Amino acid sequence: MAGSCMLTFVRKHRLLLMASFGVAFLLIMYVEVVAYGITVSVRKDIHAQECSHNSNGKTNKNGFESVIRNIACEVLEENDERLILNEVVRSINYTDCGVIVETASGNIYTAELALLTFSLGVLKSGSVIFNPVLPDWKVDNLASVRFENYMSIYLKFPDTPGQFWDNTLYILHAHERRGFYPVWINHNSHAMSIKGTNILQLVTFGEEANRLSNIDDAEIIKEVMEVLRQVYSKENVSEPVDVLITRWKTDPLYQGSFANVEPGISKAAFSAIRAPVGRLFFAGDAYSEFDGYVVGSAISGVENARWILRTLSDGTDAGSVDGIKSATHTSL
Template sequence: MDPKDPFSAVLFDGSVSSHIGRQQNACPSVIVIGGGISGIAAARILHDASFKVILLESRDRLGGRIHTDYSFGCPVDMGASWLHGVCNENPLAPLIRRLGLTLYRTSGDDSVLYDHDLESFALFDTDGCQVSQKIVVEVGDTFTKILKETEKVRNEHTDDMSVSQAISVVMDRHPELRQNGLAHEVLQWYICRMEAWFAADADVISLKNWDQEHVLSGGHGLMVQGYDPIIKALAKDIDVRLNHRVIKILNVSNKVMVTIEDGRNFIADAAIITVPHGILKAKLIEFVPQLPEWKVAAISDLGVGNENKVALRFEKVFWPNVELLGIVAPNSFACGYFLNLHKATGHPVLVYMAAGRFAYDLEKLTNDAAVNFVMLQLKKMLPDATEPVQYLVSRWGTDLNSLGCYSLDLVGKPGDIYERLRAPLGNLFFGGEAVSMDHQGSVHGAYSAGVMAAGNCQQHLLQKLGNLETLQHAYLMEEVLEAATVPLQISRM
């Protein structure tokens, strides 16, 4: 044993690591860290390319920030729930078609509410009086004008600022755009919906970047059966190890050694890291050698938003047949929003959604207290609301497996941040929604980032190890999926 070789006597999955001295023509080995859709996509690509792949996931389930819960007797997505871009260009479209999954379209392109249209809604003030649709539409038009004016503010300033600051500048310049009374409260609700899209408050959202994301065409569709079928299909036959929390990654001697919480080590030719960005920001994984400063700075400079859901199942439907119910208030923090799953799925379920600082405040409450708060909001709108028979509460911000929902462009973010985030380091490759420059924060962005990381890792190892014969199997699954000709199943009830 060479004491200078850290791999010479290390256990690999319970057996002596004699594989280190294997023949050059053996299958390349890769450890994928993180069992969200990005990690599963990476593992799928490499598995189909005849690589030896093992996927380590800290949770007791796959999916990561995708979590379809079935305890209501029907699928309820407590994490990601929309397909952003209901079109054939969406990289998930072939798999959705093949699995025969149904989408419920909640908006077309360019909706002022992002993932909803102003076609099926009911807004109420804090006294429980319904706001007329005329006021809602008029204020929506004003909100669109305000956002358009912020573009001029952006063009006039070389330094970045928050969206909130820019709106204040616009209001000072154009007092005719100011809203008063009920109209002001409706405007705050629009801002609340904008904050929900970014999972952050307007005072931390970058004016420079807020509208630069490339959103696919086709509008937005809820996954009626949830995202879980996609996770299961991608993970089929993959060597998955649940409850394996990675705490250290050693990247030396042309090998990668990954240490999990109980002290066991796993060794491979390379590793793909797809853990949530919040985990990297919190430095919960030790890297040896330490990550270079440019990588650390990129991780630090990208924010993480937070959005939580309180799902309520009722004995029967007592609310109007609209897609969303909302409460308007004097400030966006106090506004509220319920998604009506009954309209989309036929099940008597309402989902309350809270974003930004409000989402963190909600996590300070017990589950019972959170449900009580949400029911108070519901009863302001609908005084005859009955008590739920079941409930679910998410806590993405304080969950040590995620520490947030999805990445966020903070004010002053450097222009090359995504290039630095996804740049490989030796035998380490990086995936996850946060490295997707054009589609961050989306499921298809996370999926594409995993595919990209797998492709880069594959090319790197094949060049290094000379195993070019494995290349022919590389994208077998994608070819099968692309062959699917069944159209996307889209409903709008």
């Protein structure tokens, strides 16, 4: 799909939330989460049959989906018209009076304020047109935050002859080439909540992940299998029955995996990164002291929700960089 971000939640006349990557909290509402190569979106039909979970509030102990379901059940009604999926944002026009968002389908949404949680990769790519353009103080400070490439290759092997790799959670692979499949994760480990998957995950990042992003799946699988047979011998390594390769870098809706704030950044620069621009607010791991982590996205979302509530309730200047100090820096 060509485009830049997904418009996943609209509250007309008051607030727009535009999200595609990370954890987005809006007024303590959880909308979408993307983590470790898996995307889960709140569906319009999530309602009674999926909300009848047990009293401990957990529907799925194995992943982030349980978080989405629990909070969605609290804030979304059946066929809730406030939740709009599959709208690719093309332009954002903002003034002192409000925000106008236009999507690839030609739809236009207006609001007093907007919260942007689509990825930093999308924001930096220029695929969303801002009118007026974002000010230099925002763009220059965002240059201190890199949007990294993290790539995983999941290999599911047949049950027979079974596991051939080491029986530890993490397997470290040393190679003369830096970053050449350095970390392997054993999904058969007792530390995993789902047992007996017979899945081995190989992880790479940085320059090596960029190299793999430009290679087709067949070539990656061939290279990975050669590595495994060098480590564990040809006789022991069977062919995988299924393979999943994450490609966040080349996906136009993400264009990377996680934010990485450069070390030594000043408090002033970090405040500018987090600050709104007029009526535009920004949330996600790129705007959190816990950059690169889901919890950072969550905290950033909650902080912005509180700041937005304050702005709507008492007319606080949304464009003030200093205003963030009194409205945020709170914990979950």
